[in-house]
């Protein structure tokens with residue numbers, strides 16, 4: 262850990278995930294002194310990328326949506342070298358792959374969508390109506406709509422069970438890490454809007470390039486890695502090694518579980534969604550296209566998969582392909598047999614080549630996302646201040662996403678600046 266300057270900070274921030282880093286930049290821009298304390302050896306929290314034998318392995322399959330407004334304020338998109346997925350998906354159904362194209366983003370795909378056996382013609386009209394509604398609305402208005410579960414909302418639109426099971430369940434289930442689709446319909450609208458308005462991308466150097474770009478703007482005095490906070494005190498925080506850091510305000514920018522441990526009197530969402538992500542290396546890609554593949558058959562462990570190196574060639578060394586497979590897992594019990602089960606399923610999809618794929622890694626992420634189930638998601642954006650001198654931010658205070666984490670960090674910073682300015686004035 263770097264030496265902590267002796268004087269008191271305006272704000273001590275616990276956690277260098279997207280929320281904590283965004284808050285730090287905003288507070289610094291507002292002229293306040295900040296000190297970010299991160300327990301891990303690197304920044305990024307849930308956005309991590311491991312480099313292994315020339316492969317870039319994101320910790321769990323994630324995508325960056327270019328339509329998110331908050332990242333646009335803080336990130337240099339060209340520097341991230343964002344590589345795009347083809348809009349739409351390939352859906353595995355009845356033993357074949359079917360294209361479910363997005364003709365709004367690729368007009369040439371209209372004919373393909375109309376002919377696709379994934380969903381009826383009426384389904385496609387209803388999806389067009391849903392798309393128009395979420396794109397014409399504002400996010401604020403979407404957060405105020407009645408809070409149903411996603412599955413109730415999809416059925417309420419009159420969509421057929423066939424399209425729900427073959428497309429929406431694996432697609433939204435993969436986004437929310439929630440196969441049952443009990444997640445709030447407000448988040449469903451949020452996701453639908455951002456997928457409709459922008460591209461799904463991967464930064465060429467992996468997802469962790471996003472928080473690293475934010476962290477690069479902070480000085481060594483402002484960011485302290487490998488510095489776990491043990492508890493909050495009346496004057497700031499006490500580090501796990503017993504040292505104290507004093508601050509006028511403390512901002513807890515951890516996930517909900519750690520925030521709850523630090524602030525036992527508050528009531529945060531403690532239930533988390535978990536997921537497993539398996540990585541394989543292959544001599545040739547199972548599909549050429551940079552496209553998301555969904556399991557629309559409703560059986561087998563695989564929910565979705567893709568070939569990240571077909572999206573961003575930097576994800577694999579020359580001559581190799583990287584395959585990412587997502588399994589929505591509720592417990593770690595199945596991890597031992599998971600690789601074999603995944604291979605058995607994908608052999609049916611891609612043939613015997615799958616048996617020659619090299620298993621690089623399985624990531625098991627027990628606290629991947631806060632469970633944001635209906636009808637409890639009210640309000641969607643929760644106030645950051647929890648006591649006179651303690652504020653909270655993070656994706657559990659907003660929509661569980663890159664956008665939500667960063668916006669919640671910026672909103673918390675704004676509230677802190679306002680409070681400190683008022684206390685100076687009075």
Ligand SMILES: Cc1cc2nc3c(=O)[nH]c(=O)nc-3n(C[C@H](O)[C@H](O)[C@H](O)COP(=O)(O)OP(=O)(O)OC[C@H]3O[C@@H](n4cnc5c(N)ncnc54)[C@H](O)[C@@H]3O)c2cc1C
Pocket residue numbers: 275276277278279280281298299300301304305306307308320321322323324325326488489490491514515516519536626628629630654655656657661662663664666
């Ligand atoms: C598998 C997976 C897939 C996802 N897919 C997507 C996607 O496709 N698109 C999307 O937009 N979002 C996605 N997300 C969500 C997105 O990654 C998160 O919402 C976001 O990264 C959360 O950021 P955060 O700053 O709120 O929290 P975190 O990233 O959890 O950061 C909290 C930080 O606090 C630190 N900390 C905790 N306790 C202490 C302590 N005592 N002392 C010091 N530091 C501490 C932690 O080490 C961590 O660095 C996904 C997440 C996962 C895990």
